[in-house]
Amino acid sequence: MDPRYIPRVIYAGIDEAGYGPLLGPLCVGASAFRLADVRDASTAPDLWSLLSLGVCRKPKDARRRIAVADSKKLKSAGDQPLIHLERGVMAFAGIDIACDAQLFARLGVHTRETKATPWHAREMTLPTSHTRDSLGIARNVVARALARANAEVAHFGVCALDAPSFNALYRSLANKAHVNMSLVFEAARNIDLLRGDEPAFLAIDRLGGRSTYTRELEEHVARGARVRTIIESDERSAYEVGDGLFVSFEVQAEDRHLPVALASMAAKYVRELVMRRLNAYFAERMPGLEPTAGYVEDGRRFLAEVKPILLREAIPEGEFARMV
Numbered sequence: 147m148d149p150r151y152i153p154r155v156i157y158a159g160i161d162e163a164g165y166g167p168l169l170g171p172l173c174v175g176a177s178a179f180r181l182a183d184v185r186d187a188s189t190a191p192d193l194w195s196l197l198s199l200g201v202c203r204k205p206k207d208a209r210r211r212i213a214v215a216d217s218k219k220l221k222s223a224g225d226q227p228l229i230h231l232e233r234g235v236m237a238f239a240g241i242d243i244a245c246d247a248q249l250f251a252r253l254g255v256h257t258r259e260t261k262a263t264p265w266h267a268r269e270m271t272l273p274t275s276h277t278r279d280s281l282g283i284a285r286n287v288v289a290r291a292l293a294r295a296n297a298e299v300a301h302f303g304v305c306a307l308d309a310p311s312f313n314a315l316y317r318s319l320a321n322k323a324h325v326n327m328s329l330v331f332e333a334a335r336n337i338d339l340l341r342g343d344e345p346a347f348l349a350i351d352r353l354g355g356r357s358t359y360t361r362e363l364e365e366h367v368a369r370g371a372r373v374r375t376i377i378e379s380d381e382r383s384a385y386e387v388g389d390g391l392f393v394s395f396e397v398q399a400e401d402r403h404l405p406v407a408l409a410s411m412a413a414k415y416v417r418e419l420v421m422r423r424l425n426a427y428f429a430e431r432m433p434g435l436e437p438t439a440g441y442v443e444d445g446r447r448f449l450a451e452v453k454p455i456l457l458r459e460a461i462p463e464g465e466f467a468r469m470v
Contacts, residue, residue, distance in 0.1 A: 154180055154181065154182050154184075154344055155180075155181055155184045155187045155344060155345050155346060155347065156178050156179070156180055156181075156300060156337070156340065156341045156344050156345070156346035156347070156348075157178070157179050157181055157184075157190060157191060157193060157346070157347050157403075157405055158176065158177065158178035158179070158300075158301070158337045158340075158346060158347070158348045158349070158405050159176070159177055159178075159348070159349045159350070159399065159403045159404070159405030159406030159407070159408065159409045160174065160175070160176045160330055160333045160334060160337075160348070160349075160350045160351070160406065160409055161174070161175055161350075161351045161399070161400060161406050161407075161409040161410035161413060162174045162175070162326060162329070162330065162351070162410075162413055163175070163217060163410065163413035163414040163416075163417050164413070164414075164417045164440070165322070165326055166441060166442065166470075167439070167440035167441045167442065167445060167468070168440060168441065168442045168445030168446065168449070168467050168468055168470055169309065169421075169424070169438060169440035169445040169448065169449070169466070169467060169468070170308075170309070170417060170420055170421045170424060170439075170440035171306040171307050171308045171309070171312070171416075171417055171420050172306075172307045172312055172325065172326065172329065172468075173304050173305065173306045173307070173413040173414070173416050173417045173420075174304065174305045174307075174326070174329040174330055174332075174333055174409075174413060175303070175304045175408075175409035175410060175411070175412035175413030175414075175416070176301060176302075176303055176304075176333040176336065176337065176409050177238070177299070177301065177302050177303075177405045177406075177408040177409045177412065178299070178300040178301035178302075178337055178340060178346075178405060179193065179297050179298065179299060179300060179405060180297065180298050180299075180300040180344075181193075181196075181295070181296070181297045182296040182297070183296060187345030187346065187347055187390060187392060188347070188376075188386070188392045189347070190347050190349060190394070190402075190403055193297075193403075193404035193405065194214070194404050196295040196297065197288075197291040197292065197295055197297070197404070198211075198291075199211075199290060199291040199294050199295075200212055200287040200288050200290055200291030201213075201214050201288070201291055201404070202214075203215050205220055205222075205230045210287075211287065212233060212234055212237045212238075212284055212287055212288055213230050213233070213234055214234050214404055214407050214408050214411065215400070215401075215407050215411075216398075216400035216401060216407055216410055217231060217400075217407075217410040217411045217413070217414035217415075218410075218414075220234070220411060221414065226274075226275040227418075228274050228275050228415065228418055229275040229276070231411050231414060231415045231418070232272075232273055232274060232275050232276060232281075232415060233275075233276060233281065233284050234408065234411050235249075235408075235411055235412050235415045236249075236272075236273065236276070236281045236284065236285070237281065237284035237285050237287065237288045238288055238299060238302055238408060238412075239252050239253070239285075239302065240252075240285060240288075240289075240299065240302075241285075242278060242281075242282065242285075243272055243273075243278075243281075244271065244272060244278065245269045245270060245271050245272055246269055246270050246271075246272055246419045246422075246423070247269040248272075249272060249416075249419070250306075250416070250419075252302075253302060253303050253304045253412060253416065254303040254304065254305075255303075255304050255305075255306045255416055256306070257306070257308070257420070260310065261460060261461060261462065261465075262308075262309065262310045262461060262462055262465035262466060263308050263309075263310065264427060264459065264461065265423040265424045265426065265427035265428075266423060268423070268426075268427075270419070270422060270423060270426065272419075274422075300340060301336070301337070301340055302408075302412065303333075303336075303412075304412050304413055304416045305329050305332070305333065306416055306417070306420060307325070307329065308420070309465055309466060309467060309468045310465040312325060312468050312469070313464070313465060313468060313469050315328065316468070316469045317469075322469075322470060323353070323354055326353070327353055327362065330350060330353065331362055331363075331365075331366035331367060332366070334348060334350065334363075334366065334367050334393065335366055335367050337391075338367055338369075338387070338391055341390075341391065343390075344390070345390035345391070345392075346390065346391050346392065347392045347394070348391065348392065348393045348394070349394050349396060349399050349402070349403040349405065349406050350393065350394070350395050350396070350399060350406070351395075351396065351398075351399040351400060351406060351410075352383075352395050352396055352397045352399065353395065356383075356395075357378050357379070357380065357383050358378055358383065359383055359385065359393075359395055360373050360375060360385065363385055363387055363393060367387055367391070367393070368387050368388060369388075371387060371388030371389070372387075372388065373385055373386070373387050374386045374387075376392075380397075381396065381397050382394060382395070382396045382397070383395045383396075421437075421438070421439060421440055424440075425437035425438065428448075428452050428455060431455050431459075432451070432452065432455060435448075435451060435452070436448075436451075442470065445467065449463075449466070449467055
């Protein structure tokens with residue numbers, strides 16, 4: 147037998163959505179697959195190829211396969227902007243879902259009604275752009291593709307940091323980049339815990355302009371184990387952490403690794419659903435209010451328009467908007 151033969155490996159990815167906005171959560175998604183018959187855990191397999199029976203990269207596919215790609219490429223214009231994100235995330239979630247709270251529970255998203263986030267008091271129905279029957283078909287398509295590839299979803303989750311929690315972390319870490327990095331490395335540590343003794347390849351979208359991550363890996367993931375640098379370049383920084391965890395920070399990782407693309411989709415979809423709750427809350431109290439996606443310029447417009455509601459409902463403005 148080939149001495150490098152490994153019976154099962156974890157192939158995982160992490161990505162964020164909502165790094166720049168003034169309003170709404172910062173979301174970090176993670177997905178991980180357990181694969182059989184992979185011969186080298188230090189090199190990522192082509193999961194799009196392995197799952198090609200039911201998965202593709204583009205939203206328009208003659209075979210009606212499930213599109214998995216960078217969330218920015220899948221969010222649509224028009225009346226159904228979430229149609230492709232929703233289909234992909236729901237298909238990989240693997241269960242029938244009737245409301246956002248059920249999806250949040252499946253993905254480990256923790257939402258809590260507080261004085262600063264009263265919109266979390268009400269669940270909202272799902273799906274937004276499909277029927278539950280059509281999403282059941284999509285789940286079956288993914289399940290068949292996974293079975294054919296002798297693979298399974300080992301983890302699929304999102305951490306969503308609402309403005310109050312974001313601001314608390316910002317105060318302790320001093321800047322937004324460190325807040326984002328703390329969530330990413332927490333997700334990386336969870337992947338390391340998930341794998342146990344199994345080897346794993348973890349791909350992460352490059353964090354800003356950084357090219358060196360040794361110290362952060364030692365502090366947040368390694369737990370005393372050695373971190374070995376494989377390469378540090380303008381395109382990719384790769385490391386082996388301890389025995390068998392290979393971590394690669396890459397430019398445009400969503401285009402290179404299906405688990406990163408799926409993580410990107412989940413993070414973006416969850417953020418959109420949280421913003422749907424927020425917009426619905428304020429629209430009920432101010433008919434005709436234009437909804438917001440939360441990005442800085444429009445977020446300021448929205449904040450100015452809803453200020454009377456913030457005062458009336460005793461929502462603290464300092465916890466409604468992020469420190470940016």
